[in-house]
Structures are given as structure tokens and as C-alpha cells.
Amino acid sequence: MVNDVKLRKKPQKSENDHSNKSTQDKDEIKPKYGPMPRNTTFRVLSRGVMIIGVMVYVWYYSNGKRESSLAKQNTIYQTRGQHVDCHPDFINEIKGFPGCVPKKCGRFVSDRIVTEYEADILLWFAKRGMALTNVSGGAAIIDLHSGTMSYQDKFMNFYRANLSYFITPTDLHTYKGVREKIQSAVADFFGINVDSLYLTHPTFFSRLSNKEAVTLNDQYWHIHVDKHTYESFHYTTLLYLNDYETDFKGGRFMFVNDFNKPTKNITVEPRKGRVSMFTSGAENPHFVEKVSEGQRYAITISFTCNEKKKINDPTMKTSH
Numbered sequence: 001m002v003n004d005v006k007l008r009k010k011p012q013k014s015e016n017d018h019s020n021k022s023t024q025d026k027d028e029i030k031p032k033y034g035p036m037p038r039n040t041t042f043r044v045l046s047r048g049v050m051i052i053g054v055m056v057y058v059w060y061y062s063n064g065k066r067e068s069s070l071a072k073q074n075t076i077y078q079t080r081g082q083h084v085d086c087h088p089d090f091i092n093e094i095k096g097f098p099g100c101v102p103k104k105c106g107r108f109v110s111d112r113i114v115t116e117y118e119a120d121i122l123l124w125f126a127k128r129g130m131a132l133t134n135v136s137g138g139a140a141i142i143d144l145h146s147g148t149m150s151y152q153d154k155f156m157n158f159y160r161a162n163l164s165y166f167i168t169p170t171d172l173h174t175y176k177g178v179r180e181k182i183q184s185a186v187a188d189f190f191g192i193n194v195d196s197l198y199l200t201h202p203t204f205f206s207r208l209s210n211k212e213a214v215t216l217n218d219q220y221w222h223i224h225v226d227k228h229t230y231e232s233f234h235y236t237t238l239l240y241l242n243d244y245e246t247d248f249k250g251g252r253f254m255f256v257n258d259f260n261k262p263t264k265n266i267t268v269e270p271r272k273g274r275v276s277m278f279t280s281g282a283e284n285p286h287f288v289e290k291v292s293e294g295q296r297y298a299i300t301i302s303f304t305c306n307e308k309k310k311i312n313d314p315t316m317k318t319s320h
């Protein structure tokens, strides 16, 4: 049998070698990268540097570019969420609406509010509607309330253009039912009165793709605070209509830890029927990662505490 253990050469004894014999007899390993540092301080330091290097490497790569996941596409969540401190401006503004002040600010995700069937009805509706949009850039929207729809690099009104034939009573019925369930969930999660909450503008379907941006509206990947963009918002909800990784790549939703100095993303991977809900103040800055393949469908359903900013559910009457 071949013995595959390599025998190391014993070092040649030199004339002026005064080291003691017992050390000599031990198998000495010749360092591959030159002599080992003899000085203890230097040794400790070099080990420290090495350990820190390994830790930084592991942290950087395992933490995947400083990300933590709030919701994975392939996991079904009853509820998963985080509390964050409300931004003082948000509290100052919302406290004028008793019954609507959250017990705590934060973000929640749930896969148990909207069924896959409901999400499918809304997805088919969105696909039928978007087929009329012919957009130039990567973002298209349909707003059932106002009739706004993306068209090339602008918007048009599909009610006025007599294009509302793509809307069916089932679509509107499903849309309203889903809105009601999401509204109750928001009230539940944030500990507020469901009747103090009103649907507000804009509430819209979106389709995002990897098409080059043509207008500012196409640039959905910028960090923003919803309340800064839409003053009437108090609670933002998102309903995802198709699946991250299966129907499209990229397009994850990211909360960031700090608007001015973002160092960490908290990710929500879209999943059909998944609802994400969060307080719309500066405690929840966020953006959508660029879609790299496919088309991502979602609905932004927005709520306000200000009855004056309320919008109604669309009906066949308003939509024809």
C-alpha cells in the first residue's frame, strides 16, 4: 500500500544552532509564506487583522449587501412585521385625527388577507387594461377611480376616451371586497378604528418592467417617503398580483433604515396575494428595486384619516 503521508524533511542542523534537541526532533512544518513572526505582539496583531478580515468578508457576503428579509416569496406569512418609531412630523399631523393614530408605527406583511383567486381576477383585469396603454417607459398605471391610465409617455383618461369596456362587474366587486379586507387589516395591525380610515387618491394598479425610463414617473427605484409624495396618505398598502423570481426578476420592495444615509435594506419579495401595509410617514422610506426581467403587477391602495380626502369605490355607474 502506498503511504500517502508526505514525510517532511528535517531541517539541517547548522553549526551555530543552539536550540535544544527535543524541539529539533519534532516534525517542523516549513511555513509556506515565509518565516512565522517570532515577535508575540506582531503575531497577535497579524492574527487579529486576519480574523477581522474574515469577519468583514463573512458579514459582507452573508449579509448580502446589507439586507435583511421581511418577507420571502416562497414563505407564507400569517403576519410578519416590525415596529419603528413614528417620525415626529407624522405624529404631529395624524394626532389631529382621533381614532386614527397608530398604537405604533411600522410595517406588516400578510399572505392571509387576499386569496389567490381574488389576486388572479385583479391580475387579469390589470393585464387587459394595460394592453391598451402602449407605454414608452418602464412604468404603467391604471387608476380605476379617476380613469387615469398611462399612454405612451403621458396619461389619458379611459372613461373619457370610452375605453372602459375592459372593466367587468366582477372586477369592481373583487376590488371593493379586497379594499374592505385590507382596510380592516390596517385597522387591526395599527390598533385604530376602521371607520376612521378612508380610501384616498391615488389608488392605482401598476406594471413595472425593465424598459428604459422615459419620464420621471418611470423611475420607481428612488428612495421616497409616501407622505412627501402624496400629502393625504397616512397608511400605504400594496397588494402584489404576481410572483418575484417566477413572473419577473428584480422588483423587490425595500424599506431603508435611513432616508439620508441608507446603509441597510429590509426587503419584501412580491408574492401573488401578498399585502404589505405601513405607516406613510418618514419612518418608512422605501423604494422598488429595478425590474430586470418580466413584468411586475401590483396595486397601491392608499388610506387617509382625513375624511375630506376620501375617494369612493369605483362602480359600473362611474366607470361607464
Ligand SMILES: O=C(O)CCC(=O)C(=O)O
Residues within 6 Å of the ligand: 206, 226, 238, 253, 286, 287, 288, 298, 300
Ligand atoms: O409597488 C411597490 O411595491 C411600491 C410602490 C411605491 O412605493 C408607491 O406606490 O409609492
Ligand SMILES: [Fe+2]
Residues within 6 Å of the ligand: 224, 225, 226, 286
Ligand atoms: Fe411608495
